[in-house]
Amino acid sequence: MADTEHTEEVDPQFEPVIKLTDQVETKTHEEDEDALFKMRAKLFRFETTSSEWKERGTGDVRLLQHKTTKKVRLVMRRDKTLKVCANHSITSDMRLMPNIGSDRSWVWKVAADVSEGEPTAETLAIRFANADNAQSFKSEFEKAQKINVDVAANPPAPVAAAPAPVAPAEEAPKPTEAEAAPEPAAEAEAEKPAEVEPATAAPEPEAEKAPEPANEETSKEEPAVPAAEETKEEEVKEDEAKDETKEPEEAKEEAKEAAEVKEEGKETKED
Numbered sequence: 001m002a003d004t005e006h007t008e009e010v011d012p013q014f015e016p017v018i019k020l021t022d023q024v025e026t027k028t029h030e031e032d033e034d035a036l037f038k039m040r041a042k043l044f045r046f047e048t049t050s051s052e053w054k055e056r057g058t059g060d061v062r063l064l065q066h067k068t069t070k071k072v073r074l075v076m077r078r079d080k081t082l083k084v085c086a087n088h089s090i091t092s093d094m095r096l097m098p099n100i101g102s103d104r105s106w107v108w109k110v111a112a113d114v115s116e117g118e119p120t121a122e123t124l125a126i127r128f129a130n131a132d133n134a135q136s137f138k139s140e141f142e143k144a145q146k147i148n149v150d151v152a153a154n155p156p157a158p159v160a161a162a163p164a165p166v167a168p169a170e171e172a173p174k175p176t177e178a179e180a181a182p183e184p185a186a187e188a189e190a191e192k193p194a195e196v197e198p199a200t201a202a203p204e205p206e207a208e209k210a211p212e213p214a215n216e217e218t219s220k221e222e223p224a225v226p227a228a229e230e231t232k233e234e235e236v237k238e239d240e241a242k243d244e245t246k247e248p249e250e251a252k253e254e255a256k257e258a259a260e261v262k263e264e265g266k267e268t269k270e271d
Helices: 002-006 131-153 184-191 227-270
Strands: 033-047 052-066 072-077 084-089 105-113 120-127
Touching (some): 033 072, 033 131, 052 084, 052 120, 052 131, 072 131, 084 105, 105 131
Antiparallel strands (some): 033 052, 052 072, 072 084
16 A cells, blocks of 8 residues: 555557658649539449440539639549549530439530540430439529520620739848947048038129239339328428429539629630
8 A cells, every 4th residue: 555655657658750741731622612502422433345234433522603703613533532423514515314123314425525624525424312312403404504504605704813912121230339330530520510502602792903003113012001191192292392492503503603604704815
């Protein structure tokens, strides 16, 4: 009893040696169709080489109408394996004929059955559980023929395809601290104020031309003289001009006196 009380429960866990792959979703091209009729039945195919009927499979026979084109086709898959055993469009030239000695089966000919991948001409027979199911299949089959005839006469307008979603733009990677930090030279340039282009100045009026100097001496620039000094200089110049006018007159008088003296001297000599 003591041993059983102290024993610990062991929960062993084992990892699988082979890991199964994830289930892949496969499209059957029946996603865009609506089922107008569905019933369980058994399908047979007539073998021309041996001239006998061979069973194709047991499963649900369906009449599928496309949502866009509105066309109807017959599709039948086997139970469990879901392998296609009948797949063809319902045309107006098909005729369901009763099988000899049975009221729950029908026989018809198909110009192009694509259950095996490639279109082939086949003679098919289908058998239901009772006569009522067989009559229901016949009525729905004939309705599908009328639908396909009307669609061929008046095809529906094509539906515009929805625009493909736009992928979001990828964000640019954020810069690291080293890349984000600016260099010293870059900082100095960033601190400088932006240079403003000078506005074009209005043209200045042309200055009036000064009169040309009479000679080189007058053209030389002299320092400005106060007004008082200018008046004194003018007075001095006037006095000098008067003296200059007086000197020739005095010289004339002296010359006259000298001439008179000479004449007097001549007269004295003659006497």
